[in-house]
Amino acid sequence: MGLLVNGKWVDKWYDTKSTGGRFERWTSGFRNWVTADGTAGPTGQAGFPAESGRYHLYAAQACPWAHRTLIFRKLKGLEPHIGVSVVHPDMLQDGWTFDKDWPGLTGDHLYDYPFLRDIYTRAESAFSGRVTVPVLWDKKTETIVSNESSEIVRMFNSAFDTITGNEVDFYPENLRAEINEVNERIYKTINNGVYQSGFATTQEAYDEAVTALFDTLEWLEARLSRSSYLVGNHATEADWRLFTTLIRFDLVYHLHFKCNKMRLVDFPNLWSYTRELYQWPGVRETIDFDQVVRHYHYSHDSINPSRIIPINPDLDFDQPQTRKGLVA
Incomplete structure (x- = not known):
């Protein structure tokens, strides 16, 4: 690049x-x-x-x-x-x-x-x-x-x-302060954190980034045990900003960026939550998994100089959401 x-x-x-x-x-x-x-x-x-x-x-x-x-x-x-x-x-x-x-x-x-x-x-x-x-x-x-x-x-x-005429609001005024707070941590440690892990060129830099990444994933796993979404009772901007990293996690970041302490599927709440957002009407149409996998492994020759495309796990994003007893 x-x-x-x-x-x-x-x-x-x-x-x-x-x-x-x-x-x-x-x-x-x-x-x-x-x-x-x-x-x-x-x-x-x-x-x-x-x-x-x-x-x-x-x-x-x-x-x-x-x-x-x-x-x-x-x-x-x-x-x-x-x-x-x-x-x-x-x-x-x-x-x-x-x-x-x-x-x-x-x-x-x-x-x-x-x-x-x-x-x-x-x-x-x-x-x-x-x-x-x-x-x-x-x-x-x-x-x-x-x-x-x-x-x-x-x-x-x-x-x-x-x-x-579409007035669905993913950034409601009464939730903005909390959305901003959640966004900030997710951006620093997850959205950008996977890149900071994968592109680190010293052990210290990698350890720092990958530790913060999994600390936040554990924090989100606990948060999603109590609530259907990150902020409030409905999906907000914070959920969709997180989703685009989660949907790529096991297919790309776990292997390619060495974010391999745990897989997304090892977090029951995060995995179910990701499937729910994937199944949201119209969302799956925005995703091309073949392009995702190809882009990272073929483009980053500093990480994957052979440009071999991995076989990857067979993930079923169409499984039903399985979290129980949450706020609807």
């Missing part, structure tokens, strides 16, 4: 030598918001009002960060209003590409570009930074609204409600 430096592509991996072997994620470079009336959001500039057909989502079905946005596009009824282009699961020397030699891939619907980096330089010709998914693109001004998944999810949650 490379990056752009003043608009020029450089095939360069993350530098962990300067961080004591720790993987440190880059901050997203575009932080504007689509709002119902086009006023500025919490960050960025005004001028991006919710309009049907104006915005386009660039995503990867392999990537958990992009997967969040695909789930919210589905759950909030945004598919007729926001188009999507899906990148290839192999992320090699050219980064994310629009190759179409895989079932379900779309190419670039808007410009027929070969690489995702071309979208970034169309928005900002001298852009410097990592070229990541998801990307929310504004077709009217031809620029990137945002490439921060957590913020795109919140835009999808509410900005288009008057257009879709």
Whole structure:
């Protein structure tokens, strides 16, 4: 995975030598918001009002960060209003590409570009930074609204409600403080924690990350013994942010990222909870397990230089939810 430096592509991996072997994620470079009336959001500039057909989502079905946005596009009824282009699961020397030699891939619907980096330089010709998914693109001004998944999810949650008529709220105001608190721990130790474990280049950095990861999984297992969902009595943003990591855990992170103290299936509540969210109407349609497994094992040659794709366990995500006596 490379990056752009003043608009020029450089095939360069993350530098962990300067961080004591720790993987440190880059901050997203575009932080504007689509709002119902086009006023500025919490960050960025005004001028991006919710309009049907104006915005386009660039995503990867392999990537958990992009997967969040695909789930919210589905759950909030945004598919007729926001188009999507899906990148290839192999992320090699050219980064994310629009190759179409895989079932379900779309190419670039808007410009027929070969690489995702071309979208970034169309928005900002001298852009410097990592070229990541998801990307929310504004077709009217031809620029990137945002490439921060957590913020795109919140835009999808509410900005288009008057257009879709879908007022299901996954970030209710009365639960926001607790959702934010839960999100922060899950992001640091699970969503990003699996990467910090897998990309660590010192024993100390790995031990630190993997210990925090399993401490939080144990905390969540206990939490889900008392409640159906992470916050409140209904699924919220916190559940879907966690789900995209859990659904990949046994297939990828357990082996590939050395997160192998326990499997997801060894946590009865987490395993049942993950199956329940997978069976939520429309959610399974956002997942391509073959792309997930291929992406990680084929793209990360620093971890898997032979690029052998493992056989993997046969997981039945269609088993019924088995937790009993929980809050409905």
